[in-house]
Amino acid sequence: MRTILIVEDNDKNLKLARDILRAKGYATLEAVNGLDGVKLALEHKPDLVLMDIQLPDINGIEAFERIRAAAGSTRIPVVAFTASVTTGDRSRIGDAGFDGFLGKPINLKEFVETVKRLAGEPDA
Secondary structure, three states: OOEEEEEOOOHHHHHHHHHHHHHOOOEEEEEOOHHHHHHHHHHHOOOEEEEOOOOOOOOHHHHHHHHHHOOOOOOOOEEEEEOOOOHHHHHHHHHHOOOEEEEOOOOHHHHHHHHHHHHOOOOO
16 A cells, blocks of 8 residues: 655644545554654655655754655655645745645646556555
């Protein structure tokens, strides 16, 4: 079973993403801040990380960079999962090297297609 790590500090967004992913057959791990997200990513090597950018400790870009810098985790796809959708925000996210971008509120079709493309089928 494919595992998706959701790093999200907003309870409603976290629950919605978790519910969608589980309904589609994915297992989930969850973190509510960047440091815990990095820790879980390095410990569990999920098939995909959905990373909020605005987090209470370190921001999602710094968390992403820490995951990428660690041995054995450089190939984990990380998608920016954020309400920060200004041109400047998207540019910073793109420059950081994220594997994809998902805006909030969630567009269900785009969300599921992006997860499937980057993590693979849930039963694969």
